[in-house]
Amino acid sequence: MKISNWAHNTSHDAELISPTSVVELKLLVANYDQIITQGNQANYNDCALAEKIITTKQLNKITEFNPDTGIITCQSGVNIKQLLTHITPQKWLLPVIPGTYEATIGGAIASDVHGKNHYHFGSFTEHVLSLSLLTAQGQIIQCDRSQHHDLLLNTCGGMGLTGIVLSVTIQLIKISSSQLVSKQIKTTSLKNTLLTMEQHTHEDYMVAWINGSSSKEQMGLGIVNLASHSDQDKQTAAVAPIKKPMSLPISWLLNPITQRLFNWFYPFKARYKIKHVDLFTFFFPLNKIKDAKVLYGKKGVTQYQCVFPQEHSYDGILELLLLVKKFKQTMYLISMKKMGPANKNTFSFPLKGYTLAIDFKMDQRLKELFTQMDETVTKYCGKVYLCKNRRISKEVFQKHYPQYVNFKQVKQQVDPQGKFQSLLSQRLGL
Amino acid sequence: MSYVAILGATGDIGIELANTYASHGHAVMVIGRNTAAAKTLSKQLMAQYPIKSMHLTLDVNDTGAIKVFKRDIQQLDIKGVVSVVGYLGDQQKAESSDQETQLIINTNFSSLTFVIQVFSQYFKTKKSGFFAIITSVAGDRGKKSNYTYGAAKAGLSTYLSGLRNQLSGLNIPLTEIKLGYVKTKMSQDKQISKYLSAEPKEIAQLIYKNQQKNKNIVYLPLKWYWIMKVIKSIPEFVFKKINL
Ligand SMILES: Cc1cc2nc3c(=O)[nH]c(=O)nc-3n(C[C@H](O)[C@H](O)[C@H](O)COP(=O)(O)OP(=O)(O)OC[C@H]3O[C@@H](n4cnc5c(N)ncnc54)[C@H](O)[C@@H]3O)c2cc1C
Ligand SMILES: NC(=O)c1ccc[n+]([C@@H]2O[C@H](COP(=O)([O-])OP(=O)(O)OC[C@H]3O[C@@H](n4cnc5c(N)ncnc54)[C@H](OP(=O)(O)O)[C@@H]3O)[C@@H](O)[C@H]2O)c1
Numbered sequence: 195m196k197i198s199n200w201a202h203n204t205s206h207d208a209e210l211i212s213p214t215s216v217v218e219l220k221l222l223v224a225n226y227d228q229i230i231t232q233g234n235q236a237n238y239n240d241c242a243l244a245e246k247i248i249t250t251k252q253l254n255k256i257t258e259f260n261p262d263t264g265i266i267t268c269q270s271g272v273n274i275k276q277l278l279t280h281i282t283p284q285k286w287l288l289p290v291i292p293g294t295y296e297a298t299i300g301g302a303i304a305s306d307v308h309g310k311n312h313y314h315f316g317s318f319t320e321h322v323l324s325l326s327l328l329t330a331q332g333q334i335i336q337c338d339r340s341q342h343h344d345l346l347l348n349t350c351g352g353m354g355l356t357g358i359v360l361s362v363t364i365q366l367i368k369i370s371s372s373q374l375v376s377k378q379i380k381t382t383s384l385k386n387t388l389l390t391m392e393q394h395t396h397e398d399y400m401v402a403w404i405n406g407s408s409s410k411e412q413m414g415l416g417i418v419n420l421a422s423h424s425d426q427d428k429q430t431a432a433v434a435p436i437k438k439p440m441s442l443p444i445s446w447l448l449n450p451i452t453q454r455l456f457n458w459f460y461p462f463k464a465r466y467k468i469k470h471v472d473l474f475t476f477f478f479p480l481n482k483i484k485d486a487k488v489l490y491g492k493k494g495v496t497q498y499q500c501v502f503p504q505e506h507s508y509d510g511i512l513e514l515l516l517l518v519k520k521f522k523q524t525m526y527l528i529s530m531k532k533m534g535p536a537n538k539n540t541f542s543f544p545l546k547g548y549t550l551a552i553d554f555k556m557d558q559r560l561k562e563l564f565t566q567m568d569e570t571v572t573k574y575c576g577k578v579y580l581c582k583n584r585r586i587s588k589e590v591f592q593k594h595y596p597q598y599v600n601f602k603q604v605k606q607q608v609d610p611q612g613k614f615q616s617l618l619s620q621r622l623g624l
Numbered sequence: 625m626s627y628v629a630i631l632g633a634t635g636d637i638g639i640e641l642a643n644t645y646a647s648h649g650h651a652v653m654v655i656g657r658n659t660a661a662a663k664t665l666s667k668q669l670m671a672q673y674p675i676k677s678m679h680l681t682l683d684v685n686d687t688g689a690i691k692v693f694k695r696d697i698q699q700l701d702i703k704g705v706v707s708v709v710g711y712l713g714d715q716q717k718a719e720s721s722d723q724e725t726q727l728i729i730n731t732n733f734s735s736l737t738f739v740i741q742v743f744s745q746y747f748k749t750k751k752s753g754f755f756a757i758i759t760s761v762a763g764d765r766g767k768k769s770n771y772t773y774g775a776a777k778a779g780l781s782t783y784l785s786g787l788r789n790q791l792s793g794l795n796i797p798l799t800e801i802k803l804g805y806v807k808t809k810m811s812q813d814k815q816i817s818k819y820l821s822a823e824p825k826e827i828a829q830l831i832y833k834n835q836q837k838n839k840n841i842v843y844l845p846l847k848w849y850w851i852m853k854v855i856k857s858i859p860e861f862v863f864k865k866i867n868l
Pocket of ligand 2: 709
């Protein structure tokens with residue numbers, strides 16, 4: 195069966211194994227020499243692809259939730275949507291929410307995902323109190339900050355290569371309301387965008403959408419979208435009903451011309467607006483689309499996401515945007531987020547500064563552009579995001595993640611035969 | 625995914641049975657006391673047929689292991705169990721060794737009934753399932769060369785008849801297969817006429833067919849029904865003098 199990711203930029207002939215219980219999972223995994231875990235394939239690359247794929251789809255039980263303490267325990271196949279639907283009526287929230295509700299808790303841990311509030315709460319795994327991991331040798335190991343800490347640091351952000359996360363305990367945060375007050379501020383240049391973001395760190399959430407069609411001089415202008423939890427609930431229903439994702443192919447609509455029009459028009463619509471929005475509308479604009487094929491056609495989309503340290507953010511981002519312009523490639527969606535300090539996970543992506551993500555329609559000519567972008571990122575001491583990146587070379591990867599040596603040591607201990615392998619891990623020599 | 629559990633799958637008939645079920649598209653749970661052999665078989669099935677397979681370790685004489693096994697199978701979806709477990713043992717040795725006698729009786733009867741009991745409870749809760757249990761024609765009449773084994777198999781047959789009675793009406797059919805001679809490692813030391821012994825593969829396919837038809841008691845190969853009818857009809861005063 196052909197399996198592909200959300201972005202539809204790569205696919206692989208694979209056998210999909212879907213156990214219904216932990217016991218079955220454990221027994222099935224014992225029979226494979228090589229395998230990789232899949233949550234919901236809500237990624238942009240080959241990190242959850244291999245010839246044999248075990249999916250956690252049916253391991254989706256919320257096993258314990260204490261509404262007094264906000265501590266929740268669930269199986270790794272529970273997805274963000276299911277979890278939020280369960281906890282928001284009681285005014286609890288995941289401290290970190292990625293841009294897709296399809297991601298599972300296991301996937302969120304394996305990519306150590308970040309949200310629009312990294313400058314407040316760090317990344318996802320920083321809120322994980324403990325997790326249980328099935329290793330290649332068939333052991334179930336309980337990892338937390340006091341036991342098997344090194345294994346935890348390499349499992350969080352470890353792209354599923356240390357084993358299968360079975361169950362997770364997370365500390366949630368209390369919120370005043372699941373309604374958000376959102377503001378949009380139009381900016382005039384990259385400097386202005388960055389300054390606006392620096393001035394609004396008191397807001398709960400922040401993301402900037404950049405206009406990729408502006409002139410060289412104005413490159414980096416766009417709108418900064420801010421949001422904070424409202425003081426009171428406007429709606430009794432905590433979460434607005436989720437509309438069925440759009441599956442009508444509208445890829446023909448997305449072409450360089452419409453994109454320019456959209457980029458030009460969107461900031462006007464924004465100006466300085468304040469409105470009340472519900473959680474799902476704010477966090478998951480892209481979940482209105484079932485998969486990227488709908489938007490970008492058969493070849494899918496590829497994203498280039500990287501992060502720069504604070505002191506190089508301006509130069510790095512500007513150089514990248516101008517580089518794309520030089521290559522005359524259309525940037526379909528450009529977002530920027532403010533990041534807080536890095537954590538100790540071996541492969542965690544965030545570091546204090548700014549992250550930039552650009553969507554491109556898949557195209558062979560992107561190769562040379564991406565190689566040059568990698569050089570820029572390396573030059574400014576930044577790094578690329580593993581779960582979004584489909585092609586960086588082993589050399590670039592090792593420069594961006596020099597701690598890979600530590601990972602290899604841990605991998606050697608828990609998985610000496612290399613049972614957990616994906617196309618990504620083979621590509622990067624992990 | 626629901627599995628057919630094959631208990632004692634790593635023996636000669638067990639291997640053929642596992643392959644037969646897999647070739648008919650059933651997911652197979654290989655259960656054996658030798659983990660490495662169980663794993664090898666399970667992987668072979670997955671490589672050869674488009675089915676799922678897993679392996680579990682269980683020595684039926686290990687009561688602790690049965691407890692763990694009982695807990696684990698609650699999380700698995702099993703549609704039926706085929707038991708091939710058996711131990712012929714050494715009758716002569718058994719006559720001077722309590723241990724050997726115990727091993728023969730436990731493996732073929734008492735321990736096995738504990739495991740069958742676990743599955744019986746499991747199927748009753750699930751309100752579906754099937755049993756196919758291999759016994760032996762040796763249980764039909766005791767003979768000096770293997771009467772401890774024969775008695776244990778006879779005990780099992782009686783147990784199965786009672787269990788079938790209890791399960792009838794509960795959508796849990798129980799098929800007992802009384803085997804005659806089959807060319808396996810169990811019978812390798814014996815001089816058996818070609819006419820009387822069958823190939824494991826042929827037997828496995830017949831077991832599958834009869835189980836699928838939810839038969840109650842079958843002799844395999846069929847001629848053993850008649851052979852045993854004759855043997856059972858021999859008066860005891862004659863039988864006790866025959867060298868069998
Ligand atoms: C529209 C969209 C928006 C996104 N927005 C963001 C964002 O804002 N921030 C961000 O950080 N990311 C974002 N992402 C990326 C996404 O959050 C990650 O790729 C995430 O890992 C996907 O989770 P998944 O459950 O679908 O896992 P998959 O995509 O199936 O797998 C991802 C990785 O996790 C591993 N994995 C999955 N389950 C387990 C498990 N139980 N045990 C061990 N390993 C496991 C896989 O092996 C693989 O390496 C976005 C993705 C999309 C499609
Ligand atoms: N062959 C014949 O002529 C013949 C005739 C009549 C009846 N039978 C019956 O047919 C069945 C299959 O026999 P076979 O000829 O295929 O012999 P076999 O190869 O010896 O098979 C017996 C199976 O039972 C397993 N077993 C023995 N003790 C066990 C224990 N304590 N726990 C778990 N499993 C155990 C064996 O495991 P290992 O693989 O680890 O040894 C083996 O898989 C037996 O019940 C036998 O009594 C055979």
